Amino acid sequence: MTGRRGDYLEQIRRGGADLPPDLxxxxxxxxxxxFVPDGFQRRDGTWVCPADPEYLATVYSDDVLVTKVDNKIPVSSSSQPSLMAIMIVALRVAPGQHILxxxxxxxxxxxxxxxLGATITSIDVQEDVAVRARTALARAGISHVRVEHGDGYAGSSGDRFDRVIVTVGIGGVSPQWLSQLAPGGFVLAPVKHAGTHPVLVVSGPPEGPVTGTPVCPSGFMLAAGPLTADHPGAFPFPAGPLTDLLPVMPPRFDPPLGEIQYRDLWYAAGAWNRRASHVAVAGREQGCLALLDENRTGGAVIFPDGSIHAAGSSDQVEPAAIILDRWISAGRPPMQAWRVSCTLTGDPDAPIWAPDAWELS
Known part of the structure; x- marks a missing residue:
């Protein structure tokens, strides 16, 4: 295939996705x-309209397209295509399946x-988003998709599904989804871990035990309601960007860790230390791994080169160094090597199965 669509596929592959012929x-x-007839927001905050010369080139790029913003915060989008592809491959879609x-x-x-031959029931908590998705699917001539406005936590009562795929960041998996799965089914969801949302394959009966296996790193907009309820084992959210960082330990990696390896280290940090989180650092476009102190305004940042910088209290410097030592001694395991056990937590009236314990396979 040549032209814009051919280049689009190559960009998706370069983003790390395997593309089987049907996908x-x-x-x-x-x-x-x-699916973006009204345009979308650029990363710099400006809006791309269909009449703009770069519109189609940007649509067919391996990038997220933000389509709704509330008080400058993105609340709906078309996800990065390579991440979509990785998740769809992990979903193991087959013709005739019913997917939530x-x-x-x-x-x-x-x-x-x-x-790919599946029948889809899609639920969105934002009514205008659901309406636009329904209209876009009709415009594109896509059948076998039903879009509902509702609380995704509840799933779709009365239906049975072969798979559940979640396209928003969540703190844990709804037991309702597990109860609606057919035998052999599973949930594929980006579940909060150390300030990011690694994608997990989660399975088990609604009453437990519930376990998961990481698939890939990701970052998603947060879900609303009980799916992101706070709980005792939740990782801390930073109070703001860390400033006045001072180097306290020299680099360990030359060259620095690539993006995937850095995310592997990040996952291990979250498995070994509940102070791990995602922080913004001045002068860096991408967020960094940090162990936050109790007030969440200081801590220790681990950079991709293995150096450690501190802001405020130095209490988290030694734990950060221990994480680096432990990850290196373990052979720098990828996130896919971990196995996750979940616990029922969150809102007592609408609990979630959240990751609680990790072990290397």
């Missing part, structure tokens, strides 16, 4: 522009799943 055909045939999607977004993800 490549879906990305090549489903018109992404049909939590978070309709633009409808593009559901369209890709339907193009």
């Amino acid at each position: 490549a055909a879906a990305f090549a045939s489903v018109p992404r522009e049909a 999607e939590i978070g309709a977004g633009t409808g593009y993800n559901a369209a890709l799943l339907a193009s």
Whole structure:
């Protein structure tokens, strides 16, 4: 394939996704522009309209397209295509399956799943988002997708699903989804861990035990309601960017860790220390791994080169060094090497199965 769609597929592959022939055909045939008819926000905060010269080139790029903003905070989008592809491959879609999607977004993800022969029930808590997704699917000529407005926590009462895919960041898995799964089914969801949202394959009966296996790193907009309820084992959220960082330990990695290895270290940090989180650091476009102090305004930052910098209290410097030593001694395990056990926590009236213990396989 040549032209814009061919380049689009190559960008997705360069983003780390394996594209089986049927999924490549879906990305090549489903018109992404049909799902962003009103344009989208650039990373710099400006808006791209369909009449802009760069509109189609940006639509067919391996980038997230933010389609709704509330008080300058993105609240709906079309996810990064390479991440969508990785998740769809992990979902192991087969023709005839019934899939529950939590978070309709633009409808593009559901369209890709339907193009693989599945029937989709997609739920979004934002009514206007659900309406636009429904309209976009009709515009693109996609059938076998039903978009509902509702609380995704509850799933779709009375239905049974072969898979559940979640396209928003959550703190844990709803037992309702597990109760609606057919035998052999599983939930694929980006679940909060150390300030990020690694994608997990989660399975088990609604009453437990519930376990998970990491698939890949990711970052998603947060879900609303009980799916992101605070709980005793939750990781801390930073009070703001860390400033006045001072180097306290020299680099350990030359060259520095690449993005994937850095995320592997990050995952291990969250498995070994509940102070691990995601922080903004001045002068760096991407967020960094940090162990936050009790007031969440200081702590120790571990950079990709293995150096440790501190802000405020130095209490977290030694634990950060221990994490580096432990990860190196373990052979720098990838996140996929971990096995996750979950505990029922969160809102007592609407609990979630949240990761609680980790062990290396």
